[in-house]
Amino acid sequence: MKRDASIALVLFALVALLPLSGEAYWMRLGTTMLMYGVLAMSWNFIGGMAGYPSFAVAAFFGLGAYAGAVAQKFGVPMGFAWVGAGLLALVFAALLGVALLRLRGHYFAIASLVVAEVLRELVNSMTGLTGGGMGLNLPIPAMASVDAQARFFFYVMLLLAAVTFTAMLITANSKLGFGLRCIQQNESAADMLGVDTTFYKVSAFMLSGVFVGVAGAVYASWVYYIEPPDVFDVLYSVKAIVMVLLGGAGSMFGPLVGAAAFLSLEELVWRNYLEVHTGVLGLMIVLLVLFLPKGLISLSQRLGRRGKLR
Amino acid sequence: MNRALLLGAALALGTAAAGAAHAQxxxxxxxxxxxxxxxxxxxxxxxxxxxxxxxxxxxxxxxxxxxxxxxxxxxxxxxxxxxxxxxxxxxxxxxxxxxxxxxxxxxxxxxxxxxxxxxxxxxxxxxxxxxxxxxxxxxxxxxxxxxxPNDTLTEPLADIVGREAAGVRRVAILARNDLFPLAIAQEMEKSAKKRGLNVVYFEKYAIGTLDHASALSQIKSMSPHWIFATGYTNDLILLRKQMADQRIEAPVVTMIAAPAYQDWIDGTGKLSQNVTSAAWWHPAxxxxxxxxxxxxxxxxxxxxxxxxxxxxxxxxxxxxxxxxxxxxxxxxxxxxxxxxxxxxxxxxxxxxxxxxKFGPNGQITSLEPPVFQIQNGKPTVIHPKAIRQGELQLGVSN
Missing domain, CATH: 3.40.50.2300 (Response regulator)
Structure with a gap:
């Protein structure tokens, strides 16, 4: 655990140097990467550790975005609105978890997938509060320059990613993490041996919701205009899963490596293929998952082994 | 073998990444x-x-x-x-x-x-x-x-209707729940209320709605003088046809933005007669x-x-x-x-x-968006005066 923590510290410190590049475009990419990292790490709690294929990331993200935006509309200061959005996502995840985590496998996946759709329709129809299909404008943060704004949101995302990572590290090395891995291997057996599976699963689900909720709220402030199809986009769920698979499911650094790799691929493909970039991206992910089923993180171990054999 | 494959993919990407030259x-x-x-x-x-x-x-x-x-x-x-x-x-x-x-x-x-x-x-x-x-x-x-701004579409409409259709009092508004269609519907509500018209119905329908029957029967029960509906071509072809199914008639029917498209006129045929609309520009x-x-x-x-x-x-x-x-x-x-x-x-x-000509905020100020009416399958501009081609005709029936 200590080793992981120190590696992470170095990693985050390196990322924190990015603003020195002075390139606004790199800052934007960095902020997005950290946000992706938060989504991927959050998914890791329920998907990677407990083995429950959750598609609820988009639901938590949209909920957080709208909660933060609506709170700010009523004059709540930005920071409090973000924390509030996280708490709301936490409570929502708890309630949802109690209901949904009775399902397993595909059934759970489908049920969690629908949550975002339901929330989107609700937000769509509450025009008075959310602007419905017209979207919602957020107050533009009163900051000296656009550069200062970019830096500010970059560091906020960095902080959030660090907090999420810490939570993941603590969980993985605690009784909760142990219980979750038991559930992943054999839920019935774990239950029989005295693991309180419902409590563990709901806790993991809550952890997978709270940081995404905050990320959604920060995101809303960052882009200061949100609309239902943008923030309740099912692609957020899919991307989180793909990133974790890409990096290595269940591992500590897998989600972060996956987020960085995914964003780089996405950017590279997006730049070079105007019309077919989604197709090319999909193809590359399929190739990666096929040939590196344990994710990019396993690459280093594999290469290391090969070196030893020689 | 898999490494070779990845290498190949990376190479292919690399060559594609070589950007286009910047000509002077x-x-x-x-x-x-x-x-x-x-x-x-x-x-x-x-x-x-x-x-x-x-x-x-x-x-x-x-x-x-x-x-x-x-x-x-x-x-x-x-x-x-x-x-x-x-x-x-x-x-x-x-x-x-x-x-x-x-x-x-x-x-x-x-x-x-x-x-x-x-x-x-x-x-x-x-x-x-x-x-x-x-x-x-x-x-x-x-x-x-x-x-x-959006109100430059609804204000002249409300003016013309107010001037030339004296009996119009009750307005029903049905909007697609989408950025522009909903915003323009809300502008219409404001323009109508400003002139003392009674907005008896204001509802929105979800993107992709195919069946408007319940909204339309509610509208029918209010017997509005002016029906204002927003949406894109497919939405409003369906809506206009379903209005005919329920035999809904009104002195004025306005639809935004579909009637600006020839597809809508072709799709509704005779039902397009006397439907009014407004847009920032029209080929007419x-x-x-x-x-x-x-x-x-x-x-x-x-x-x-x-x-x-x-x-x-x-x-x-x-x-x-x-x-x-x-x-x-x-x-x-x-x-x-x-x-x-x-x-x-x-x-x-x-x-x-x-x-x-742009205003100090950068938004165009000089443009007077045309109000037009579909008359005999042809869009006829009825406002502004400088480019007017005909008069407002009252009565939209089936």
């Missing part, structure tokens, strides 16, 4: 568009408008910049119908592709979000599809829009412009020749955005961004799109 005598204009995702049909329209402008200009030798002529190149980037990506795309176009000028992404929301980037880099940006006044209220100096208007397209007729002719269809206001607006930029560059006699910005800001010209 070309004006590059960046256009972030939602080429994929839910907004892709709109992106196609924008592309047609921009391409037509670029082709027309290049066919005539290019834009006159001082003594020389420069060709135009439009650099497209797909932002996947995703607003933050639109901002990212704008930043990429400016800093990485080094475009000289920018067209805004689609719609008010994305335009507003991306305008902070063009302002930061001081790149003159023309927005072809942003009407909401909130887009222009940030005190930005480099953003110019071709659409007047007649302006004699000083821009590259000249008259509105000529623009429509060129568009038909290129795409075999009538242009609608979104396509024309994209072409107009290009034409305005060109006028500004020619006036400035250089592609210096500040000079072009000043020329746009001081512009007072006639174009095929209409008279062009």
């Amino acid at each position: 005598d070309v004006i590059r204009v960046g256009a972030p568009l939602p080429i994929t995702g839910p907004l892709s049909p709109e992106a196609k329209k924008q592309q047609r408008g921009y391409d037509l402008w670029a082709e027309t200009v290049n066919k005539r030798g290019g834009v006159k910049v001082g003594a020389k002529r420069m060709k135009v190149e439009i650099v497209y980037v797909d932002y996947q119908s995703n607003t933050p990506r639109a901002v990212q795309a704008a930043e990429k176009l400016i800093t990485q592709d080094k475009v000289d000028f920018l067209f805004s992404p689609f719609g008010s929301g994305a335009t507003k979000a991306a305008s902070s980037v063009s302002e930061k880099y001081q790149v003159p940006t023309v927005a072809a599809t942003a009407s909401s006044a909130q887009v222009y209220d940030q005190g930005y100096k480099y953003l110019f829009g071709t659409f007047t 208007v007649r302006y004699k412009g000083k821009d590259v397209f000249g008259t509105t007729e000529n623009y429509v002719k060129l568009f038909r020749a290129a795409y075999g269809a009538l242009p609608d206001y979104a396509e024309a607006s994209a072409s107009a955005a290009g034409a305005m930029l060109q006028l500004a560059i020619e006036k400035a006699g250089s592609i210096d961004r500040t000079k072009v910005r000043d020329a746009l800001s001081a512009m007072n010209e006639m174009t095929f799109w209409g008279p062009v």
Whole structure:
């Protein structure tokens, strides 16, 4: 655990140097990467550790975005609105978890997938509060320059990613993490041996919701205009899963490596293929998952082994 | 073997990444568009408008910049119908592709979000599809829009109906729950209330609704004098037909934005008779412009020749955005961004799109959006006076 923590510290410190590049475009990419990292790490709690294929990331993200935006509309200061959005996502995840985590496998996946759709329709129809299909404008943060704004949101995302990572590290090395891995291997057996599976699963689900909720709220402030199809986009769920698979499911650094790799691929493909970039991206992910089923993180171990054999 | 495969993929990407060379005598204009995702049909329209402008200009030798002529190149980037990506795309176009000028992404929301980037880099940006006044209220100096605020569509409508249809008291409004259709419906509600009309019904329907029966029977029970419905072509073909199924009749029926499209008129046939509408532009208007397209007729002719269809206001607006930029560059006699910005800001010209003059906030002020009515399968302009082709006819029946 200590080793992981120190590696992470170095990693985050390196990322924190990015603003020195002075390139606004790199800052934007960095902020997005950290946000992706938060989504991927959050998914890791329920998907990677407990083995429950959750598609609820988009639901938590949209909920957080709208909660933060609506709170700010009523004059709540930005920071409090973000924390509030996280708490709301936490409570929502708890309630949802109690209901949904009775399902397993595909059934759970489908049920969690629908949550975002339901929330989107609700937000769509509450025009008075959310602007419905017209979207919602957020107050533009009163900051000296656009550069200062970019830096500010970059560091906020960095902080959030660090907090999420810490939570993941603590969980993985605690009784909760142990219980979750038991559930992943054999839920019935774990239950029989005295693991309180419902409590563990709901806790993991809550952890997978709270940081995404905050990320959604920060995101809303960052882009200061949100609309239902943008923030309740099912692609957020899919991307989180793909990133974790890409990096290595269940591992500590897998989600972060996956987020960085995914964003780089996405950017590279997006730049070079105007019309077919989604197709090319999909193809590359399929190739990666096929040939590196344990994710990019396993690459280093594999290469290391090969070196030893020689 | 798998490593070889990955290597191959990486190599293929690398060669594709070698960017296009930056030619000297070309004006590059960046256009972030939602080429994929839910907004892709709109992106196609924008592309047609921009391409037509670029082709027309290049066919005539290019834009006159001082003594020389420069060709135009439009650099497209797909932002996947995703607003933050639109901002990212704008930043990429400016800093990485080094475009000289920018067209805004689609719609008010994305335009507003991306305008902070063009302002930061001081790149003159023309927005072809942003009407909401909130887009222009940030005190930005480099953003110019071709659409007047939404109420310039509903106010003249309400005026004309108030003047020529004295008995109209009850208004029913049905809106598609989407950025522009809902915003314009809310403007209509305001315009109606301002004139003491009674808005007896205001509802919205979800994007993709196929069955409007329950909303329509509610509307019927209110027996409104004026039915105001918003949506795009497919929505309003369905709605108009289902109105006929329920035998709903009213002195005035207004629909925005579908009747601006020939597809809607063809799709509804006789049911289109006397339906009124308004748009920022219509192929039936007649302006004699000083821009590259000249008259509105000529623009429509060129568009038909290129795409075999009538242009609608979104396509024309994209072409107009290009034409305005060109006028500004020619006036400035250089592609210096500040000079072009000043020329746009001081512009007072006639174009095929209409008279062009921007307010201090950058939104066009000179344009009077036409109100038109479908009469015998043909759109007839009934407002403004200068280009009027007929009178408002009352009574929409089945």
